[in-house]
Amino acid sequence: MFQQMRRLDRQMSKEDTIKALEGAVDGILGTISENGYPYAVPVNFAYVNGKIYLHNAFEGHKVKNIKNNELVSFTVVTRNEVLEDKFSTNYQSVIVFGKAKLIEPSKEILMYLIKKYSSKFMEKGQNYVNSDYMKTQLIEIEIDHMTGKERK
16 A cells, blocks of 8 residues: 555664654644645654654644545654765655544643653643643544655
8 A cells, every 4th residue: 555665775674763753853744635735734743652643723724634634644854964975865754654633632642742842841831731731632643654764
């Protein structure tokens, strides 16, 4: 169902792919708009128990697209070093294909995001989550296929 990576010599192990995904700061969520055009947007995320979680408003382009079509892609780039004299780059990236769904607000999932992005402010983050978690739409991506690729 999914195309095999062309450069198998650059394919990362599953363990290294997961490590890269866990360590990435930003991701790009790709959805399909009602008009058929792809929509790719940078997002914060957490990789937890084999799934990807995003926070979002209860409405907007991402939410509308996911309601219309659950199929998504998700990409992270964890290293990108231009090698000018070699006309190439050293890089590490992960591409995920999966199904996205809108899930109920969850203090637990939001705390994963707080821990990832604001770990020095856990108590303040817990207070924030406790007071505002019901105002946050969560998106869960169930992973169907994932590949990591790198050039060292």
